[in-house]
Structure formats: structure tokens, C-alpha cells
Amino acid sequence: MKKKSIILALATELCALLCALACTSAVSLRTQPVSTELDVHPTAIADSKPTTFIEGPWKDGGDNGVVVRTPHYVLRLSLREEPFRDRMPDFMETCFTAYASALGTIPAPVEPLEMYVFGERGLWEKWTRKKLGRDAEIYIGLGKGGYTTDSVSVLYDIGRFDTQTIAAHEGWHQFSQQTLQHPLPTWMEEGIACYMEGTRLSRDGGPSTFRPWRNFERWSELREAARAEDLIPVSELLDGTPQEFLQNGKNSLLTYYAQVWALVHFLREGENGKYRDQFSQLIQDSITGKLAGRLALSKAIVGKTMRHRAIELRTGNAVILEYFNADFPRFVEEFGNFVQAITSRGAGDKIYRGEFPLKPAPIETPVPVVAPSADQSELKNKSR
DSSP states (O other): OOOOOOEEEOOOOOOOOOOOOOOOSOSBOOOOOOOOOTTSOTTOOOOOSSOOEEEEEOGGGOTTOEEEEOSSEEEEEOOSSHHHHHHHHHHHHHHHHHHHHBTBOOOOOSSOEEEEEESSHHHHHHHHHHHHGGGHHHHHTTOSSEEEETTEEEEEOOOHHHHHHHHHHHHHHHHHHHHOSSOOOHHHHHHHHHHGGGEEOOSSSOOOEEOTTOOHHHHHHHHHHHHTTOOOOHHHHHHOOHHHHHHTOHHHHHHHHHHHHHHHHHHHHHHHHTTHHHHHHHHHHHHHTOHHHHHHHOSSSOSHHHHHIIIIIOOSSHHIIIIIOSOHHHHHHHHHHHHHHHTSTTHHHHHHTTOOTTSOOOOOOOOOOOOOOHHHHHHHHHHO
16 A cells, blocks of 8 residues: 655664674675574564675765665665665664564565665755655655655665664654555554664674664653653644644654654553553554544544544544543553653663663572581581
């Protein structure tokens, strides 16, 4: 399914470090083996087969533009740093695996996904004007980083750290536009995109990994808003769109992204996993095209206006009422408690490591102290 939509792409500063591998103009690019470490999220699996290769030059990308084909992507890359360009195929394949499995099994798109990453904004603007004509100025004015439309992501290099984050974020949008028959509510679509930002390049040159809690930037924004008592009320959070929050200033938009990121985590892990099964069912209904029908027949949703907003505008709390909790004030209270808990003192260390901050620390088993036997005492005395 291809449905045209404008997805706002704003990058935030990241603290992760990227390592680089040497890249030449050879026919093939190096792919990384699968990491089997226990602390790596199970969806962090990249395709280790040598099926990533440079197809040819990319004229619109400038002197160093290349077309790279991977098992699931056609990537047009002209990143300023060639070593970073060399690692992007592995990174996007790891993202793809997370998209297709982290939320339950989602069938892969029939056709490869297309992503453009220009080395500079000027080339990006030129290409956008050439392809989109009169609509180009709308996209160009969206903000820093790029956009996704008609299942194609068109980005430009804004530094290694930020570029990988926006690629993971926008990559989910293009994936969902191709695979979900019924689109998710805007707040959930954006929350999942932020959730997927947990895909990161490794520091040591190994395979990319996916740990959804490893998003110190979103967590920091959430903590600052919580401490300043400046969190967006949940009803407004569900009603709004990124474009609307941007009109209130960049800080408002970043708070929005941080809160929808936390909301997706809450629906999967909050309240001891209370809503996890419902979350999975919602994703499956979206895949199979049953979401709109369920909302249309829902007894929890009152009035035509509310149904219209839920189905056509993809806003409001209808999905919460139908799938998660008909007692909306109670749901809001639960989520508020969750936000307070994950932003409490000491949680940041676990977030930085990509761990669920409310997961209790393992209890160390005390080593039993056994009194020495008579024979052991005699041996000690004799040794003296």
C-alpha cells in the first residue's frame, strides 16, 4: 500500500559514537556478521550474506554518489564520509529486521525500499524541486534532515550521529506505508519511529544492533519536561500532529516525540506488560486491514465525530479506549506513573546501556559460609 503523507523529520543530537570502515569504489561493500552476544536485542540481526553491492554511480548525488543494493533496499548515497557510507547498508538492514520483527512479525514489502541520502542540503533541495515540482517548497520547509513521501525517504547528511537516527526513524515510516493496510494513529506511528531509533552502529566496527531503550536523547528530553512540569497532557498528545507541535516551537515538538516514544514503551512494558497483547493485536489489525472496521463498530467510541477523527484523521483517544483501557483517566494515571518512574534518579544509566529502567537489578546470591571440618582445621594447624 502506498499512501502519500508528509512525515516531519527533525534530528536530535546523539551521544553514540560511530566507527568507520574503509570504503573504496570496489564492486562490493563489506557486510558484517551477526552478533550473538546475549545483551544484544534479539531483533538486532543483519543479513550476513554477501548480497550488498554497488550497482553503479548516482549522478544526482554528486561526485561520490553511488547506488547500493541490499537484500531489502535500494540506497542512493552520497554521504560526505565514505567510511560512514560503507556502513549504511548494514545499518539499514538491521533497521529493517527491527521493523519486521520487534513488534511482532510484519510481512516484508514485496519491492525493495528506496532511500536517498544526499551529501549536502543543496543537492537535496535541487532533487526535491525537480521531482516534486510545485509541492517541493512544502517539503523543503519542513525542517532539518529530510522527509518521507510515497514510501520513499529522501534525506541529507546532517552528521554521522544525527543521520543514522533520522534514517532509522524515517525508515520505519516508509516501511509502515508499504506494509500496513490501515495506518496507525499518528501518535503511535511517530512513537514507533522514535522506538526504532534504538538501532545504532557499533563502536568497534561490528554489526549494528537494536536496543529500543537505548535512546538517551529522547529520554533526556522526557526527563527535562517532567522536571519542568512541562509535559503535554495526554489528551493533547493524542490529538496533535508533529506539524502542529512544531508551530509551538522546537521544544514543544521534541517533548512530543519524547512522550510518544515513552508511550510506546509503556504499552509494551508498562504495568508489568498489562497492555502488551493488545498492542500486538492492534499491529496485526493494522497489517490485515481490520483496524478501521473495529473502530467503526466499537462501543467504547461515542459519536460520529470521534469515529471520524480516529479513522480518517488518525487522532484522538479512540484507539486507547477500544484496545487498551475504556477508563481513560485511569490509563492517563498509569502512564503518568510510568513516566515518573523511568525518569527518576538512577534510570539514566540503564537507558544509556539500552536496558529497561524499571527492570530490577539481579539479586546476588550470597556465597554460603561453611564452617571448616575438624580435618580441615588440623591441616591448617599442621601447615603452620
